[in-house]
Amino acid sequence: MVILQQVGLIARRSMVRTMRQPGVFIPPLTFPLMLMAVNSNGLRAATHLPGFPTHSFLAFFLPFSFMQGALFASGIAGTDLARDIDTGFLNRLALTPVRGSALLLGQIGGALGLGAIQACLYLGVGLAAGVHIDSGVGGAALILVLALLVAVGFGTLGLWIALRTGSGEGVQSQFPLLFFVLFISSMNLPRNLIEVRWFRDIATINPVSYLIEALRSLVIVGWDPEALLLGFGVALGLIGLSMTLAVQQLKVRMTRT
Amino acid sequence: MRRKSKSSNGTAAHGIEVESLVRQFKDVRAVDGIDLRIEPGQIYGFLGPNGAGKSTTVHMLTTLIPPTSGRASVAGFDVVREGPKVRASIGAALQEAALDPFLTGREHLRLQASLHGIKGDARKSLQEALLERVGLTNAADRKVRTYSGGMKRRLDLALALIHDPSILFLDEPTTGLDPQSRTALWEEVGRLARDEGVTVFLTTQYLEEADVLADRVGIIDHGRIVAEGTPAQLKAEIGKPTVEVVPEEHDDLGRLSELLGRFGDETAARPGAYAVQMNGHGDLPAVIRALDSENVRAAEINLHQPTLDDVFLAKTGRTLEGADD
Numbered sequence: 001m002v003i004l005q006q007v008g009l010i011a012r013r014s015m016v017r018t019m020r021q022p023g024v025f026i027p028p029l030t031f032p033l034m035l036m037a038v039n040s041n042g043l044r045a046a047t048h049l050p051g052f053p054t055h056s057f058l059a060f061f062l063p064f065s066f067m068q069g070a071l072f073a074s075g076i077a078g079t080d081l082a083r084d085i086d087t088g089f090l091n092r093l094a095l096t097p098v099r100g101s102a103l104l105l106g107q108i109g110g111a112l113g114l115g116a117i118q119a120c121l122y123l124g125v126g127l128a129a130g131v132h133i134d135s136g137v138g139g140a141a142l143i144l145v146l147a148l149l150v151a152v153g154f155g156t157l158g159l160w161i162a163l164r165t166g167s168g169e170g171v172q173s174q175f176p177l178l179f180f181v182l183f184i185s186s187m188n189l190p191r192n193l194i195e196v197r198w199f200r201d202i203a204t205i206n207p208v209s210y211l212i213e214a215l216r217s218l219v220i221v222g223w224d225p226e227a228l229l230l231g232f233g234v235a236l237g238l239i240g241l242s243m244t245l246a247v248q249q250l251k252v253r254m255t256r257t
Numbered sequence: 258m259r260r261k262s263k264s265s266n267g268t269a270a271h272g273i274e275v276e277s278l279v280r281q282f283k284d285v286r287a288v289d290g291i292d293l294r295i296e297p298g299q300i301y302g303f304l305g306p307n308g309a310g311k312s313t314t315v316h317m318l319t320t321l322i323p324p325t326s327g328r329a330s331v332a333g334f335d336v337v338r339e340g341p342k343v344r345a346s347i348g349a350a351l352q353e354a355a356l357d358p359f360l361t362g363r364e365h366l367r368l369q370a371s372l373h374g375i376k377g378d379a380r381k382s383l384q385e386a387l388l389e390r391v392g393l394t395n396a397a398d399r400k401v402r403t404y405s406g407g408m409k410r411r412l413d414l415a416l417a418l419i420h421d422p423s424i425l426f427l428d429e430p431t432t433g434l435d436p437q438s439r440t441a442l443w444e445e446v447g448r449l450a451r452d453e454g455v456t457v458f459l460t461t462q463y464l465e466e467a468d469v470l471a472d473r474v475g476i477i478d479h480g481r482i483v484a485e486g487t488p489a490q491l492k493a494e495i496g497k498p499t500v501e502v503v504p505e506e507h508d509d510l511g512r513l514s515e516l517l518g519r520f521g522d523e524t525a526a527r528p529g530a531y532a533v534q535m536n537g538h539g540d541l542p543a544v545i546r547a548l549d550s551e552n553v554r555a556a557e558i559n560l561h562q563p564t565l566d567d568v569f570l571a572k573t574g575r576t577l578e579g580a581d582d
Contacts, residue, residue, distance in 0.1 A: 088355030
């Protein structure tokens with residue numbers, strides 16, 4: 001059986017089980033939208049700051065929803081895999097001819113599927129609420145592509161944590177840390193407007209800032225090659241790093257001969 | 258009992274052969290140099306308490322973990338060098354039915370069959386046949402989280418059989434099942450071996466299960482096999498029956514001990530009773546005749562045949578039920 005078929009089977013199962021758990025599936029769709037609604041109103045005054053790049057805080061904040069969604073996807077992918085390890089389902093799969101790479105890519109496929117639904121929803125809601133995408137239709141498509149890459153990167157990171165800890169609790173315990181990384185980025189303000197120096201420095205070395213800024217640039221600036229290069233570079237780097245870690249950890253976890 | 262051996266996939270001429278198999282986990286030697294030879298078509302009962310090394314042995318034989326040392330071949334293939342060939346020849350239902358609570362029974366079978374490369378109509382007809390065989394046709398489209406323990410175990414068995422394996426590993430398949438579900442599973446496992454020639458490696462901590470199902474039994478304790486043979490052989494090896502008599506009059510206990518002492522050596526008995534393990538000098542009718550001739554009236558006479566628990570006690574100094582400690 002070709003590896004793509006195996007990936008498809010595992011991804012399909014991953015999607016089906018996620019869709020059948022409304023308690024798991026709905027919060028990643030609604031929570032970022034709620035935060036977007038609250039912040040775009042509550043922090044609207046920030047747009048009056050000299051040098052703030054847009055008059056719409058909603059447009060400024062929209063990219064953060066994609067990041068939040070990706071983190072949720074990471075948690076779901078990781079928790080699902082951890083549950084498979086815990087219940088022995090991973091052993092069941094290991095006894096079939098499925099390849100380790102197909103197992104990982106299939107699980108990532110599940111995260112990708114969820115990420116696609118999330119990204120389309122956030123973008124759709126943003127457009128419906130009056131956000132104008134300065135880079136046009138092509139930029140909107142690129143936003144979806146980058147959002148999916150980010151979902152894959154964080155989803156794979158979740159798989160690595162699951163393979164490393166082997167427990168859903170282990171995955172969940174990493175979740176606040178990832179959220180913390182998200183919050184110490186340029187999510188609420190452009191870096192040049194962050195007055196507290198240590199915060200600005202941390203936001204500058206935090207790769208998440210560049211993911212947000214690449215998405216943001218497509219919404220409020222147009223085509224900014226430097227921001228896009230940095231954003232896509234960080235996304236691909238995240239995928240490369242998390243994939244390497246996950247593959248290595250899979251070899252430790254799945255020791256079949 | 259030897260049965261016709263399965264021949265559908267060309268590996269049936271081989272059962273399981275294990276030599277000096279060891280598995281070390283850091284400071285723990287979970288399996289400590291075991292040797293096994295299981296003929297094709299046999300049901301082999303691997304008996305032992307929790308933590309004895311049963312599941313670790315199964316994980317090595319099913320290629321899920323490599324042995325630290327020693328060698329094993331399953332269906333004629335080396336478990337270290339020929340893992341994929343071993344996996345293609347075996348089915349396994351490991352401890353705790355490993356199922357996805359959010360998928361249906363039919364979806365489980367579809368996924369498992371597809372991963373084994375079974376497609377199209379062949380997959381569909383196989384799915385339906387297995388659902389029918391394990392009695393899950395009506396529940397096939399229900400999510401597994403609504404299944405009872407017995408239904409999950411039956412689905413687990415169906416999944417293990419989806420690619421027509423010649424060797425089946427069942428790791429404590431009836432733990433936690435009610436007596437009815439347990440009996441149904443025993444019947445199916447017996448049928449697989451008897452009618453289809455499947456070799457079955459069954460771990461259990463239930464003596465009755467090994468006694469009823471297994472052609473041969475291996476008893477494992479602290480990673481070592483302490484006894485092996487047919488259930489009858491093992492019982493005969495240690496086995497002399499025990500006779501326990503409860504006298505009608507408590508005052509007769511003294512006379513009873515003297516009388517029964519002619520037939521065997523004193524052994525543990527309930528309060529108010531006296532028991533001996535027979536030493537071959539006479540049998541139960543002889544005991545009854547002696548009681549009658551000496552006018553010792555018995556309220557109760559029990560003949561206790563040796564069980565596998567007695568074998569376990571004789572080999573390890575502990576009873577199986579208390580062996581977890």
